[in-house]
Amino acid sequence: MALQIISACVNCWACAPLCPSQAIYEASPHFLIDPKKCTECDGDFTETQCASICPIEGAILNSQGMEVNPAGSLTGIPPEKWQSVMAEIRAR
Amino acid sequence: MMELPVIGQSVAAPAKGGCASSSCGSSDDQLSHLPESIREKVHNHPCYSEEAHHYYARMHVAVAPACNIQCHYCNRKYDCANESRPGVVSELLTPDQAIKKTLAVAATIPQMTVLGIAGPGDPLASPERTFKTFEELSRTAPDIKLCVSTNGLMLPEYVDEIAKHNIDHVTITINCVDPEVGAKIYPWIFWKNKRIKGIKGAAILIEQQQKGLEMLVARGILVKVNSVMIPGVNDEHLKEVSKIVKSKGAFLHNVMPLIAEAEHGTFYGIMGQRGPTSAELRGLQDACEGDMNMMRHCRQCRADAVGLLGEDRGDEFSLDKIEAMNIDYASAMEYRAQVHAEIEAKLQAKQEQKAQFVPLSSLHPQRKYRSVLMAVATQGSGVINQHFGHAKEFLIYEASSDDVRFVGHSKTELYCSGGDSCGDEETTLQKIIRALEGCEVVLCSKIGYEPWGALEAAGIQPNGEHAMEPIEEAVMAVYQEMIAAGKLDETEDVAYAHAS
Numbered sequence: 061m062a063l064q065i066i067s068a069c070v071n072c073w074a075c076a077p078l079c080p081s082q083a084i085y086e087a088s089p090h091f092l093i094d095p096k097k098c099t100e101c102d103g104d105f106t107e108t109q110c111a112s113i114c115p116i117e118g119a120i121l122n123s124q125g126m127e128v129n130p131a132g133s134l135t136g137i138p139p140e141k142w143q144s145v146m147a148e149i150r151a152r
Numbered sequence: 153m154m155e156l157p158v159i160g161q162s163v164a165a166p167a168k169g170g171c172a173s174s175s176c177g178s179s180d181d182q183l184s185h186l187p188e189s190i191r192e193k194v195h196n197h198p199c200y201s202e203e204a205h206h207y208y209a210r211m212h213v214a215v216a217p218a219c220n221i222q223c224h225y226c227n228r229k230y231d232c233a234n235e236s237r238p239g240v241v242s243e244l245l246t247p248d249q250a251i252k253k254t255l256a257v258a259a260t261i262p263q264m265t266v267l268g269i270a271g272p273g274d275p276l277a278s279p280e281r282t283f284k285t286f287e288e289l290s291r292t293a294p295d296i297k298l299c300v301s302t303n304g305l306m307l308p309e310y311v312d313e314i315a316k317h318n319i320d321h322v323t324i325t326i327n328c329v330d331p332e333v334g335a336k337i338y339p340w341i342f343w344k345n346k347r348i349k350g351i352k353g354a355a356i357l358i359e360q361q362q363k364g365l366e367m368l369v370a371r372g373i374l375v376k377v378n379s380v381m382i383p384g385v386n387d388e389h390l391k392e393v394s395k396i397v398k399s400k401g402a403f404l405h406n407v408m409p410l411i412a413e414a415e416h417g418t419f420y421g422i423m424g425q426r427g428p429t430s431a432e433l434r435g436l437q438d439a440c441e442g443d444m445n446m447m448r449h450c451r452q453c454r455a456d457a458v459g460l461l462g463e464d465r466g467d468e469f470s471l472d473k474i475e476a477m478n479i480d481y482a483s484a485m486e487y488r489a490q491v492h493a494e495i496e497a498k499l500q501a502k503q504e505q506k507a508q509f510v511p512l513s514s515l516h517p518q519r520k521y522r523s524v525l526m527a528v529a530t531q532g533s534g535v536i537n538q539h540f541g542h543a544k545e546f547l548i549y550e551a552s553s554d555d556v557r558f559v560g561h562s563k564t565e566l567y568c569s570g571g572d573s574c575g576d577e578e579t580t581l582q583k584i585i586r587a588l589e590g591c592e593v594v595l596c597s598k599i600g601y602e603p604w605g606a607l608e609a610a611g612i613q614p615n616g617e618h619a620m621e622p623i624e625e626a627v628m629a630v631y632q633e634m635i636a637a638g639k640l641d642e643t644e645d646v647a648y649a650h651a652s
């Protein structure tokens with residue numbers, strides 16, 4: 061069982077020092093979690109630490125491959141609103 | 153024509169010669185109420201002293217990447233928006249690289265007095281990197297002042313560490329003291345191993361900020377408070393914030409405008425929250441003025457800014473260029489001391505000249521003219537020395553019968569970007585004119601024919617006759633010309649009925 065950092069990661073470094081299992085490491089193009097080391101914080105914290113501080117929606121997946129912080133859950137921006145504004149910007 | 157030589161004229165100043173305002177006469181008098189110990193610390197700090205920012209340089213190093221809260225005006229793809237303008241990405245440095253860069257800059261730009269860590273995230277969310285940099289620099293460049301900026305969440309925990317490294321300036325961004333307002337600005341914080349959302353999170357952040365402020369003041373560390381003005385969210389509330397942080401001992405309160413563009417992908421940008429107009433910003437700054445001295449020349453510099461305020465020479469100090477530099481640190485420090493002494497002498501002379509500044513109202517107590525805002529294009533040194541088309545920002549001064557006062561700055565886009573398009577960029581010019589809203593005169597070293605016409609049409613008189621003259625003298629001279637030409641006559645009936 062392990063969490064996974066994917067390409068949305070912006071390399072902000074927030075997660076790495078918090079990991080109780082030293083599972084997170086700097087890599088290119090973005091930080092990664094060593095699945096052999098990740099304990100999902102079990103026994104250390106009630107919440108997975110990396111996913112609790114990560115500011116980027118969709119950057120971390122749980123063991124089922126689901127986004128721990130889906131679109132809109134951290135910024136409060138409704139996903140439809142985001143889509144329509146981005147479409148507007150592209151159309152300019 | 154009236155002849156009103158103002159500077160240096162030996163007319164006995166009246167006992168209370170129009171100096172009701174704390175900023176009378178000298179724009180640096182915003183510091184004059186401060187105890188000597190604080191003035192000593194800030195007089196050569198470009199961010200804290202309006203006077204110093206014309207002469208002294210600062211730099212930021214981007215060593216602290218992480219953050220522990222979310223602000224609605226920030227997108228963590230970019231640098232911390234509390235300190236930088238949004239949409240900027242600084243190159244992250246390791247503490248060792250940052251130390252090298254600082255020493256290289258301090259050797260190349262001897263006007264440098266200040267090194268700050270302000271990002272690209274929250275410096276106290278990466279405490280090891282931040283304090284390693286400070287520790288090393290306080291040893292190798294002891295003449296450089298150190299400062300740090302923070303959202304305040306972790307301040308109480310690190311106050312003692314801050315005191316240990318001899319950091320005597322801390323900036324806290326405080327946007328509210330009411331958790332309900334806070335919940336509209338901060339969607340979540342990371343606190344004691346949990347993400348905490350909404351009012352509960354905002355309440356903790358506010359408590360930590362206030363506690364941190366009190367602890368810093370108790371240790372004699374200077375605290376500046378920054379606030380981001382968000383119209384309809386905290387604009388009215390900031391007046392209360394200003395009162396509270398002042399009563400707790402912050403020595404400066406700096407209100408900055410929200411900058412929100414959809415392109416930045418921030419909550420406010422996407423949701424269409426607007427920033428304040430220049431006039432609204434000045435209005436709030438004025439409203440807070442009675443409570444606290446404001447810092448109107450702040451440029452919201454990027455987390456890796458280098459040079460004088462308003463300029464950025466960061467490109468000269470990329471990592472490979474620093475690597476190639478051969479620096480004698482000891483002699484660089486000696487040279488710095490020499491350059492600083494020369495600047496001090498210059499400022500001293502200016503101060504003495506200003507002491508003889510006679511308010512216009514004392515010469516003509518029967519007449520009180522309305523005040524006039526003027527925009528100035530300058531590249532530093534306190535003189536009018538920039539072409540209108542090369543100005544990326546304008547300093548705004550207010551001339552009145554009592555004094556000439558620096559009231560802020562307006563950022564613009566470059567009017568002249570060179571090439572063929574120069575001169576017919578209608579939209580850019582219109583933007584500049586909007587940024588100069590409320591000003592009646594723009595002073596610059598030179599100006600092209602086309603912008604001249606457009607400015608005049610917008611009711612802003614361009615003036616290139618005072619090139620290379622000291623700003624305040626030139627502004628006063630133009631003000632007097634306006635009086636002499638009868639342009640300010642509409643209020644001539646406002647006589648000093650109660651004058652002695």
Ligand code: SF4
Nearest residue numbers: 079098099100101110
């Ligand atoms: S879930 Fe916990 S153990 Fe796994 S990487 Fe994240 S912080 Fe480390």
Ligand code: SF4
Nearest residue numbers: 069070072073075114
């Ligand atoms: S906190 Fe998120 S964005 Fe930052 S480095 Fe970790 S995974 Fe990447």
Ligand code: SF4
Nearest residue numbers: 219223226232233234
């Ligand atoms: S504190 Fe700075 S980096 Fe953190 S969310 Fe706010 S603006 Fe962004």
